[in-house]
Amino acid sequence: MEFGQTVAQRDRYQTIRDAGEYDWQRLGELGVLGAAIPVEHGGQGLGALDTALVFEAAGYGCHDTGLIFAAGAHLFATALPIAEFGSDSQKKKLPALCDGTLIGANAMTEPDAGSDIGALKTTAVRKDDGYVLNGMKSFVSNGPIADVYVTYAVTDPNAGHLGTTGFVVDTGTPGLVRSEPFGKLGMNGCAAGTVEFRDCVVPDDAVLGNGSLVFQHGMLWERACLFAIYLGVQDRLIERCIRHVKRRKQFGKRLSTFQSVSNRIVDMKLRLESARLLLYKACWAIDQDDVAVLPAALSKLAVSQAAVQTALDAVELFGGRGYQTDEGIEEHLRDAVGGLLFSGTSDIQRQLAALELGL
Numbered sequence: 001m002e003f004g005q006t007v008a009q010r011d012r013y014q015t016i017r018d019a020g021e022y023d024w025q026r027l028g029e030l031g032v033l034g035a036a037i038p039v040e041h042g043g044q045g046l047g048a049l050d051t052a053l054v055f056e057a058a059g060y061g062c063h064d065t066g067l068i069f070a071a072g073a074h075l076f077a078t079a080l081p082i083a084e085f086g087s088d089s090q091k092k093k094l095p096a097l098c099d100g101t102l103i104g105a106n107a108m109t110e111p112d113a114g115s116d117i118g119a120l121k122t123t124a125v126r127k128d129d130g131y132v133l134n135g136m137k138s139f140v141s142n143g144p145i146a147d148v149y150v151t152y153a154v155t156d157p158n159a160g161h162l163g164t165t166g167f168v169v170d171t172g173t174p175g176l177v178r179s180e181p182f183g184k185l186g187m188n189g190c191a192a193g194t195v196e197f198r199d200c201v202v203p204d205d206a207v208l209g210n211g212s213l214v215f216q217h218g219m220l221w222e223r224a225c226l227f228a229i230y231l232g233v234q235d236r237l238i239e240r241c242i243r244h245v246k247r248r249k250q251f252g253k254r255l256s257t258f259q260s261v262s263n264r265i266v267d268m269k270l271r272l273e274s275a276r277l278l279l280y281k282a283c284w285a286i287d288q289d290d291v292a293v294l295p296a297a298l299s300k301l302a303v304s305q306a307a308v309q310t311a312l313d314a315v316e317l318f319g320g321r322g323y324q325t326d327e328g329i330e331e332h333l334r335d336a337v338g339g340l341l342f343s344g345t346s347d348i349q350r351q352l353a354a355l356e357l358g359l
């Protein structure tokens, strides 16, 4: 068992963490957008654990957590499924997805199909040498700005969730109608909206593969690697809290000298380090081609819940300042709440874990 990082892992982490300025193009240059994509398609060719370290570094270095989340949705639920399941012509999009020329989005959730992805109503009906897509996707991260969508539709209504197919659809395809960004609690650096398919005709070559297989593959990587963003964010937040309590005085003493304050920070650290171990183990299992459903579900639960509790603790440690928007503390709480929902809610992670335990 080895807990240390290699020189290459440490160097990559430091380069991304200390990049200073971050925008979409810069994330492409830094190798974040294509971290897990094979080198021959323009990516970095990293495994799950190394990819998680990339996102952890970006989560620490970039204060716009929504931007890094947008990069995660782009990589794990759009570019990676194309790299894994795509045809040769679909894979031609990968270099531009890796360098940031193209933005990807994943359109699965519908008004009546959120946790229950077996209830999709979007249909893809065979016609000539292609399919006609009809349906509404209700929550698409990067949706208002994406160039490429990976989406899912029912092709065999009698086969339940196995009767869905994944498609790659380009912006500009007639019948693909996307909304303006809608307002949301956090992750404001990531524009999200609806995407509707109205008699949207796509060619045979838009087919990515069996919807269930394609989606579960992307979700496994998201649950493990994407949540590393929150490890980096928590590292940064805990360091900031330590600086604050060592500086601020009340009752003539530094806050850090009050045991309930220092205990709170120790508990923040304990939650973070426990969650980190689970996340690294889940990524390691993916890299071993091991069954990673249980470790990824446990990791997603632990990291997302730690992120919310640590952000709440930070607000309390900063007091009234923690509640004020200009201090930059409360936004961590707003950014963390989404983690309880996307990539499968906490209830769904518990359900997956229970099934894996034979319950």
Ligand SMILES: Cc1cc2nc3c(=O)[nH]c(=O)nc-3n(C[C@H](O)[C@H](O)[C@H](O)COP(=O)(O)OP(=O)(O)OC[C@H]3O[C@@H](n4cnc5c(N)ncnc54)[C@H](O)[C@@H]3O)c2cc1C
Pocket (backbone or CB within 6 Å): 073, 105, 106, 107, 108, 109, 113, 114, 115, 116, 139, 140, 141, 142, 187, 338, 339, 341, 342, 343, 344, 345, 346, 347, 348, 351
């Ligand atoms: C920040 C953010 C980004 C997102 N990005 C995307 C994206 O890019 N693409 C995309 O397709 N979707 C995206 N989503 C949507 C997300 O995947 C769904 O919100 C999520 O799957 C839950 O579905 P729902 O909102 O319909 O809630 P529902 O499924 O209606 O769930 C509501 C509540 O009921 C509980 N529940 C439901 N079923 C069960 C059950 N069987 N057992 C126990 N409890 C249950 C849930 O846990 C939850 O607490 C995003 C969501 C957020 C918040």
